[in-house]
Amino acid sequence: MSPSLGRRPPVMADVATRAGVSHQTVSRVLNDHPNVRAETRDRVLAAIRELGYRRNMVARALVTRHTRTLGVVGFDTTLYGPASTVYGIEQAARAAGYFVSMVSLKTIDTAGVRDALGYLAEQAVDGIVVVAPQRSAAPALAGVPTDIPVVAVEGSHAGDVSVVSVDQVEGARLATRHLLDLGHETVWHIAGPADWLEAEGRVDGWREVLTAEGRPIPESLSGDWSPRSGYEAGLRLAATPGVTAVFVANDQMALGALRAFAELGVRVPEQISVVGFDDIPESEFFTPPLTTIRQDFGAVGKYSIEVLLRRMEAGAEWSRERHVVPPRFVPRASTAPFRT
Amino acid sequence: MSPSLGRRPPVMADVATRAGVSHQTVSRVLNDHPNVRAETRDRVLAAIRELGYRRNMVARALVTRHTRTLGVVGFDTTLYGPASTVYGIEQAARAAGYFVSMVSLKTIDTAGVRDALGYLAEQAVDGIVVVAPQRSAAPALAGVPTDIPVVAVEGSHAGDVSVVSVDQVEGARLATRHLLDLGHETVWHIAGPADWLEAEGRVDGWREVLTAEGRPIPESLSGDWSPRSGYEAGLRLAATPGVTAVFVANDQMALGALRAFAELGVRVPEQISVVGFDDIPESEFFTPPLTTIRQDFGAVGKYSIEVLLRRMEAGAEWSRERHVVPPRFVPRASTAPFRT
DNA sequence: TGGGGTGTTGTTAGTGATCACAGTCTGTCC
């Protein structure tokens, strides 16, 4: 049943001998080749079972020139967003019959991304998904070797790279419009780190709506996505006169801001309305439950694999794709109509 | 510099020709073999650079019989704990010169774990880390093929498998003792799902301390780690007379419980003290900031790779190891002395 | 001067699978 201890695992030739056929016939059975007599196939399958034979994918990869492995380059996969995206990618890849080889970068910079890509290229992955939400990753993607398909998630469309992302600008529009619809004069913004494309997109959407409505555009604060930075920004906003509505670039910072407001006795949503972004599982249970914008990370993962596989099949003549996943507005209790 | 478009990437023989040596000499240079004349080495390195040559790890793996790839089997890597652990594992593996191939399971059961292990075995990984916190994964680990080293993280020590984990029991002791020290008569508990080993360990530590101190042991509620389940348990506790202290098995459920208490006007920590478990980044900013038990997931990842590499080097004669990472008590504002 | 060791390089045989091609065995049709 299982290979005996210490001895070398059986190879195709062993199975062939046992089944009384050639190794090639074993190969045909394994690859579902049609022209194998049913009886022969059964004999081979029996031999496989008896010997506990496992096909050696390494040898197979050597001759077929593909490993059925996809590389994923990620960054701080501890955060909910990236973690969910990577999870979605992994699920979709496996469903399509691919392995996933992960490389998590501590910091994203050109050198880091290039190293990771080289590392994966050496391992002969068939394609690569780069979850590189920072602007600084773009140059590295532009200089990517042409012989291996790459798809970027939440990245800018630099070079010949297809991109899948959530529509950040639209999400920010939804949040901002919601607050204006509630009667607020204008909306403050706590932004993410400057070199993150997502942060940038959210700033753009927010500013766009305010501009279109002819509202004053307050100076935006910015944090580093962490609750602490949101807390600090919250303290400053609470001390600023006239603040009645805040759009925070992610839920964790929104949590920090809520905390700051609570400590200073500023009531949410009575005195200040707050909208977050992401819809992490915790948001519904914040004090108060957070109105936010949901990103469907699972869909992002799924589409990125779809685009990558298409790109891989297309071979030479392919065209750059751009797939955008729509965000969704999730109303909860942290926003209320403006009252004088 | 880089391989020309369309043409096949250069192989060792191409480098050899260009450098005027044999392919074996190229191999020696690549593998830092000592007996190569400095001048020859330079010529080879120059040829490598000029051709943009990359060693084919697949062919190498075929003959060396190891892939320098480790497999990681994870479960719901969207949660903070598992995500952080996997991140730690990946960092440590790469530092040791290994690739990481991920398989994320949607549900952990014997069949799922066995499939994942088979999948990774086929890919010829050199070792496997299974992050399998559920009891139901244990049987699959027990029946693991003997020819590939496996280390379990947060798992039970089933079969011949080394285990690395955080000391859950001790963490629960810390939490419970803290609450008793504050003068509470006894401590209620919101547990995690029954078949999770971590949930079990936390129940054990909690019960152990209460028993040792001769306190009444309330019936424990249980949730599924989600904030919602904590919320529901919180509602029930708030309706139970005499509850003054609650130890919740993770921070997310604690968040839900805090929300329930807030909605019912039960003040934390004045009327009820709450302790969580995990110390997720958000906990510090809950309302109120959550007293909790920190798990060092990074250390768990690091140790699991250390143990796995030792196991891989040991070959035939190795002994099962058990590495335990101590938890740490993190006092914040959700607990207070009992007042009548 | 010759023998042995050492440093450097090349040659040949493997690794375990797939691919291309050739060969055998049927059965059918004229």
Added chain:
DNA sequence: GGACAGACTGTGATCACTAACAACACCCCA
């Protein structure tokens, strides 16, 4: 009965690398 097609099976080459061994030059020392 022979030609031919189609189903089935086997043989040898190939993938890109490393391991093992052989070959050669050189130096040291007896």
